[in-house]
Amino acid sequence: MKKxxxxxxxxxxTAAVLAAGNLLPFSGGDPKNSGxxxxxxxxPESFSQEESGNKEDTVSTEKTExxxxxxxxxxxxxxxxxxxxxxxxxxxxxxxxxxxxxEKTxxxxxxENPEEKKDSExxxxxxxxxxxxxxxxxxxxxxxxLEQAQTMYAQYNYDEAILLLKGQEDFESNQDxxxxxxxxxxxxxxxxxYPLEKxxxxxxxxxxxxxxxxxxxxxxxxxYNQMMTTVDEFNKIIQSMYExxxxxxxxxxxxxxxxxxxxxRGKIMVPEGKIPFVLSQDDVSYYHYMDGDGFASRLVLDENxxxxxxxxxxxxxxxxxxxxxxxxxxxxIREHPDFSYHGRKGILAMTGYNGVLGYRTDIxxxxxxxxxxxxxxxxxxxxDFDYEKEVEEATKVADAMKASGWExxxxxxxxxxxxxxxxxxxxxxxxxxxxxxAPILGKTDMIIFAFGADIGGWxxxxxxxEKFAYYKSRGYDYYCNVDSSQYFVQITDQYFRQxxxxxxxxxMYYNPDMLSDLFDVSQVWDTSRPTPVPEM
Numbered sequence: 001m002k003k004x005x006x007x008x009x010x011x012x013x014t015a016a017v018l019a020a021g022n023l024l025p026f027s028g029g030d031p032k033n034s035g036x037x038x039x040x041x042x043x044p045e046s047f048s049q050e051e052s053g054n055k056e057d058t059v060s061t062e063k064t065e066x067x068x069x070x071x072x073x074x075x076x077x078x079x080x081x082x083x084x085x086x087x088x089x090x091x092x093x094x095x096x097x098x099x100x101x102x103e104k105t106x107x108x109x110x111x112e113n114p115e116e117k118k119d120s121e122x123x124x125x126x127x128x129x130x131x132x133x134x135x136x137x138x139x140x141x142x143x144x145x146l147e148q149a150q151t152m153y154a155q156y157n158y159d160e161a162i163l164l165l166k167g168q169e170d171f172e173s174n175q176d177x178x179x180x181x182x183x184x185x186x187x188x189x190x191x192x193x194y195p196l197e198k199x200x201x202x203x204x205x206x207x208x209x210x211x212x213x214x215x216x217x218x219x220x221x222x223x224y225n226q227m228m229t230t231v232d233e234f235n236k237i238i239q240s241m242y243e244x245x246x247x248x249x250x251x252x253x254x255x256x257x258x259x260x261x262x263x264x265r266g267k268i269m270v271p272e273g274k275i276p277f278v279l280s281q282d283d284v285s286y287y288h289y290m291d292g293d294g295f296a297s298r299l300v301l302d303e304n305x306x307x308x309x310x311x312x313x314x315x316x317x318x319x320x321x322x323x324x325x326x327x328x329x330x331x332x333i334r335e336h337p338d339f340s341y342h343g344r345k346g347i348l349a350m351t352g353y354n355g356v357l358g359y360r361t362d363i364x365x366x367x368x369x370x371x372x373x374x375x376x377x378x379x380x381x382x383x384d385f386d387y388e389k390e391v392e393e394a395t396k397v398a399d400a401m402k403a404s405g406w407e408x409x410x411x412x413x414x415x416x417x418x419x420x421x422x423x424x425x426x427x428x429x430x431x432x433x434x435x436x437x438a439p440i441l442g443k444t445d446m447i448i449f450a451f452g453a454d455i456g457g458w459x460x461x462x463x464x465x466e467k468f469a470y471y472k473s474r475g476y477d478y479y480c481n482v483d484s485s486q487y488f489v490q491i492t493d494q495y496f497r498q499x500x501x502x503x504x505x506x507x508m509y510y511n512p513d514m515l516s517d518l519f520d521v522s523q524v525w526d527t528s529r530p531t532p533v534p535e536m
Contacts, residue, residue: 149180154337156191156247156270158184191269194276196254197489199268201278201480201500202518203349203448206286206295207231209311209323211528213294220293222534226506230526234325237503238332240519241277242339249276249341250407251446251478254489255496262493263477270341280347280448280480280500281325282411286358288374296323298358299397306330307400310358330404340405348401349411349448349480352437359394360385363436391440398441409446410476413437419453423466430474445477452482452500460490460497468495486517509533 145168152161161184165177172178208214208230215221229237247270254266268276286298296309302320307330309323322328325346333340353372355361360378364371366387368379379385398408412418413432416425438444455461461468461479471479472494481488483499490497501507507514509532512521 146176146180149177149184151337151343153180153184153187155340155342156187156274156338157342158188158191160342187271190271192272194268194270194274196265196268196491198487199249199254199276199278199489199498200486200517201280201498202503203280203282203482203500204229204234204325204503205282206284206290207234207324207328208294209296210294211526213292215528215530216293220289221530224293224505225529225533226536227502227504229504230528231323231328233508233524233526234328236524237519238329238339240524242332242336244275244518245273246275246277246339246518247341248279248333248339248344248346250344250347251278251480251496251498252407253341253344254278254498255478255491257445257477261472261477263491263496264493265491268341276341278347278498278500279329279345280349280409282349282448282450283351283415284324284326284348285351285354285356287354288378296358299324299326299401300393301397301400305400307397307404326401326406333405343405345405345407347407347409347446347448349409350437350441351411351415351450352413352433353415355390355394356437356440357394357397359390359397361387361391361394361436361440365390395440402442407446408441408444409448409478409480410437410444411448412450415450417451417453418449418455418467419451423470426467427470430471434474443475445475446480447471447476447478448480448500449482454479454481460492461495463494484511484514486514505529505533506536510535 145164149161149164152158152164162181165171165181165184168174168177170177171181205228208224208228211230214224214228249268252266253268253276256264256266258264270276284299286296291297292312297312297318298310299307300310300320302308306327308320308327311319311321311323313319322331326348329345333345350356352362353364354375355365360375364375365379365385371379402408410430410433412426413429413436416429418426421429449455455467455471456465463469463472478496478498480498480500482502484501485499486501488497488499501514503515503518508521508525509529515521
């Protein structure tokens with residue numbers, strides 16, 4: 001009964017969004033959020049607050065100079081005698097002494113030479129090893145620089161590639177460097193400016209890895225079918241978009257924020273035929289309600305420092321691989337670097353009430369206060385839970401993601417409906433995001449509205465809008481709602497605003513024609529989905 005009530009709540013929320021005008025029927029959200037009273041927006045049990053509509057420094061050892069040198073200068077003064085025989089005897093005695101001294105010196109040298117020889121050989125070996133390491137490191141440096149520049153070239157970042165190559169001391173003597181720099185200069189001349197108002201923004205929720213568990217007939221199946229995309233579908237979608245010439249960009253490429261807080265239009269330069277687009281994923285928290293339903297459990301770093309997803313198998317063992325959007329897209333871009341503009345990837349829109357990235361980092365897990373039932377059950381089942389370690393591990397993953405081109409946005413801490421909630425409610429919610437999410441993911445200037453529920457109409461924001469005035473004061477300059485239009489972009493001197501298109505079961509089933517610019521739904525559709533997809 002509780003889950004049925006939650007589903008009803010989702011339907012009501014969706015109806016409200018539909019009535020808002022330009023927002024999609026699919027407003028996004030984690031279909032669970034059972035609600036922490038006014039702190040967490042109430043969503044269907046199955047979608048816990050998700051947005052359903054979601055040098056080597058080579059040690060140089062200096063060679064020590066051999067300091068062993070033996071001088072044996074002997075002066076023997078013999079008295080001259082007038083007797084010739086005494087002189088002869090004296091000469092013979094002297095010769096005998098010299099012979100003995102000579103033998104002694106030779107014996108002494110023979111004793112010392114083996115050690116000196118060892119030291120000399122050791123020094124030679126050390127020098128050879130160091131020279132080999134120097135050569136190897138030089139090769140590594142050259143490969144690294146070339147690979148970096150080649151990736152920049154593939155991702156249309158020609159100016160940076162030229163700067164990198166020409167910054168090398170051996171640039172003028174390295175033919176590979178000079179050839180690639182020349183290619184960059186030629187390619188740069190062919191770039192064209194892409195119209196910012198013609199850039200689309202698509203989004204997903206957590207991907208379904210095992211459809212047999214997600215579509216198993218329980219009360220969560222309908223929400224998953226409406227709002228989620230399967231791994232198989234996502235792979236086909238990005239392959240289709242790549243073949244059509246789409247290239248990932250960021251809102252930060254479309255608009256820039258000046259030192260005085262005003263916003264200016266950006267400029268995106270791509271080769272003729274390339275189509276910039278923005279991609280985001282909502283609610284990458286792996287909420288408790290999703291356990292055992294065929295989703296990944298959290299993001300982790302593998303032995304190579306790459307971001308992967310953990311998946312808990314039926315026997316309780318944990319597998320690490322490409323079980324969700326982030327590692328899948330990472331690998332795709334490694335294979336197809338030209339799918340990314342200047343190294344851009346996607347944006348993760350994050351709540352905080354269940355933690356982030358699958359780590360239970362909200363303060364409630366530490367204090368034990370105001371716990372939801374599933375949070376309490378989690379702590380009961382994990383008596384050795386270490387909050388500080390959880391925060392540390394989540395931060396490592398977030399840092400690695402940002403370093404590789406990913407960005408984070410606020411999705412509000414409690415998956416708030418910003419249209420319906422008061423400015424004071426949003427302020428209280430944002431304070432929680434800044435206190436418990438920002439220290440892990442970093443400060444952000446983007447807010448992606450939960451449910452797609454915007455703080456203003458299509459005509460735009462003004463400082464008379466109390467909600468906008470608050471968010472602007474907290475450093476938010478980029479705002480995204482959900483919109484069924486192919487393009488919805490507003491750039492003013494105060495903010496950047498963009499609509500997002502949901503690529504999920506609901507949209508593919510009911511409006512396949514609206515996605516034809518991106519892919520052919522008949523070629524992407526996962527046949528394991530139950531049909532018809534529930535209406536909203």
